[in-house]
Amino acid sequence: SQTIHQWPATLVQPVGSPLSLECTVEGTSNPNLYWYRQAAGRGLQLLFYSVGIGQISSEVPQNLSASRPQDRQFILSSKKLLLSDSGFYLCAFATSGLAGTGELFFGEGSRLTVL
């Protein structure tokens, strides 16, 4: 069966520190991968998506970056965190592209607090 794992679940980081969130998918090949951010009580903002290894599309210019070193691995990074980076980060995948079945499967999320 298809599963998605995302970690860490929670983290508290000082301003200016680096960040690395990791997401892995199992049970499917060549998924579309997504990073969303959700500010407290707000909607889902698409940050990055990837349709293949090494292919990253950025939606919002900011101090975050994403990488896809392997087919089912998606990493969200920052060299220096800002207070505004606080939020709930969600990794998601789609198995056949959104034009197919279209359903996104979300990970459990990573709650980041920048102090």
Add this chain to the structure above:
Amino acid sequence: GQQVMQIPQYQHVQEGEDFTTYCNSSTTLSNIQWYKQRPGGHPVFLIQLVKSGEVKKQKRLTFQFGEAKKNSSLHITATQTTDVGTYFCAAIQGAQKLVFGQGTRLTINP
């Protein structure tokens, strides 16, 4: 880019009352999806609507896609405490991106 506007932002009801959230777009949508996010949880896919005027039901939930494919609604009949959460509509932008509405947060007084 394409945006979907969702209203209301918040809705508080008494248990047993009905609830409706609406999603609107200025452009024609290829399809619309609905997700539910429980408090502290992650969004979970509920349904996808594709056809103009489509209506789908899941127990007490009724989903509609407008004739012009520019709006959609989710209606819950006789809410229960298990319905608490935030409901999002989402639309495909381009071929590979899913853009979410701001969500409607539903709270229920038991």
